[in-house]
Amino acid sequence: MRNPRFSLPLRVSGILLTASFAGALLSACAPTVDVTAAGDAANPACAPMMVALPDAIGDAALRKTNSQATAAWGDPSQVILRCGVNIPGPTTDRCVSVNGIDWVIKEGDPVWTLTTFGREPATEILMDPDKISSATVLADLSASAGKVPASRNCVGQEDLQNLPSSK
Numbered sequence: 001m002r003n004p005r006f007s008l009p010l011r012v013s014g015i016l017l018t019a020s021f022a023g024a025l026l027s028a029c030a031p032t033v034d035v036t037a038a039g040d041a042a043n044p045a046c047a048p049m050m051v052a053l054p055d056a057i058g059d060a061a062l063r064k065t066n067s068q069a070t071a072a073w074g075d076p077s078q079v080i081l082r083c084g085v086n087i088p089g090p091t092t093d094r095c096v097s098v099n100g101i102d103w104v105i106k107e108g109d110p111v112w113t114l115t116t117f118g119r120e121p122a123t124e125i126l127m128d129p130d131k132i133s134s135a136t137v138l139a140d141l142s143a144s145a146g147k148v149p150a151s152r153n154c155v156g157q158e159d160l161q162n163l164p165s166s167k
Contacts, residue, residue, distance in 0.1 A: 033077055037067035040084030043121045048147035049083060057140045058132055078132045081141070083148075085124040088115050095154035098135075099142035102154040105134070114138065116145055118152035 046069040060074030069083040102117040
């Protein structure tokens with residue numbers, strides 16, 4: 001006769017083993033997005049932003065990536081994020097502020113590059129505006145990007161015209 005004291009733990013451990021195996025199989029089926037890490041991806045200042053990223057941008061769900069300080073949303077990927085990219089210097093490219101975060105926008109065909117301005121390390125977003133709205137992307141990522149402190153803001157031509165001249 002079996003000792004009832006040991007039958008429950010054996011059943012429970014068998015169930016846990018089966019669940020672990022099933023979980024491993026399911027995660028093996030989910031494709032990981034191949035994203036090249038930025039040069040300064042190991043910067044500790046990226047960490048607070050990375051843990052604050054949203055689970056979705058619009059209807060695009062967050063997916064696993066294979067590199068540090070990177071993220072991707074959508075299947076196929078609609079938005080790619082990389083923390084630790086080169087910090088943009090002065091530029092004539094368009095700069096917009098969304099929820100207190102400044103972004104330099106470079107419109108490509110079809111991919112746009114959106115880079116935080118005045119934050120170190122800088123964060124880059126690659127997206128196709130024909131697949132997802134840039135306004136949605138920037139609004140959904142502003143709170144996360146704000147975890148990297150700002151040291152300066154974008155200025156436009158109208159701001160430069162209002163500066164006192166040095167004579």
